[in-house]
Amino acid sequence: MTEPVRLSKRMSELGLCSRREADEWIARGWVRVDGAIVSELGSKVLPHQRISVERQASAQQARRVTVLLNKPMGYVSGQAEDGYKPAVTLVNAESRWKEDKASQQFHPSQLRSLVPAGRLDIDSVGLLVLTQDGRIAKQLIGEDTAIEKEYLVRVQYTKPGRLPEADLKLLNHGLSLDGKKLLPAKVRWQNDDQLSFILREGKKRQIRRMCEAVGLKVLGLKRVRIGRVTLGNLPPGQWRYLGSDEKF
Incomplete structure (x- = not known):
């Protein structure tokens, strides 16, 4: 007999979303198990049960952005520390790379829950990924990641x-x-x-x-x-969106 697991954990394992996103979707009634809506946090499922999400969840996920930043020295990847600014403070309309081909418009709401997927220490420079998408974070920093x-x-x-x-x-x-x-x-x-x-x-x-x-x-x-995404000619201190055709 296979043990039941938390629905949010199973959704993360299946690559549908992050656990945090799963809990949010469950609470909003956006998740179905074998066709029935499950809205109670902490609910458990068996591995063979079919999980699907409502269109609202997919639409919300599609709006989430992923940003590629060329981090200069002197910025920390995550939370501010010892008077040093976090790299996310470099993401604004003015510092967007002029050659960014993505059609997205920058909006300050994109900074909400924009977190680094992996770190670069304060003395290191180059490609830093910041994302609102739990799937990308899991892909890049999950325990079983094989991305170079x-x-x-x-x-x-x-x-x-x-x-x-x-x-x-x-x-x-x-x-x-x-x-x-x-x-x-x-x-x-x-x-x-x-x-x-x-x-x-x-x-x-x-x-x-x-x-x-x-x-x-x-x-x-x-x-x-x-992975397959390179820093390329992105100038230090500037950023661009991950393109819809780009995959790590």
Whole structure:
């Protein structure tokens, strides 16, 4: 006998929405289980039961925006801290990239619940995704995400000579952080002082700590790609909408 699970959890597992969205839709009477409306929060379902959502829920979801920002140094990804501004303060009508091809018009209501899907620390720059869409957040930062994130990292070797080949191999696979083995990465030299890192996870200050472990000091770190979406020519401090034809 399969155990019943919370309806909101099951909706999230199916990729219909985030758990928070699911609770909101359930409370509004927008969710049906096997054709019957379920409006009680905390309701449970069995895995074989059919879940559908009303048109109002789909319409609300379609209005949710996802923004791509080229984060400059000195901004934090999430909540304001230690006097530093959050990256979302850069999203306004004036700082929208002039070459953004999306037909959407900017409206301040789009800033409501616009949250970062993944982080870039205060000293790092490049592609930061801010979204109102729980499905995209889950796709990018969910526990089972397999979406690659690519970084260009300027480094300085703190020991005599050049980084040994064995240590480059270690960056690719074999390092542990906080007592846990890291997933395999793709790390290669771009030029004499710059490495390309492609990761499928995002532990706090992961690249800086990986570099430290093999005697490399990070001088600059820029995220240039998340899945199939690239930073491209987006200028620092400016943003654009994720296009309707773009998928991570």
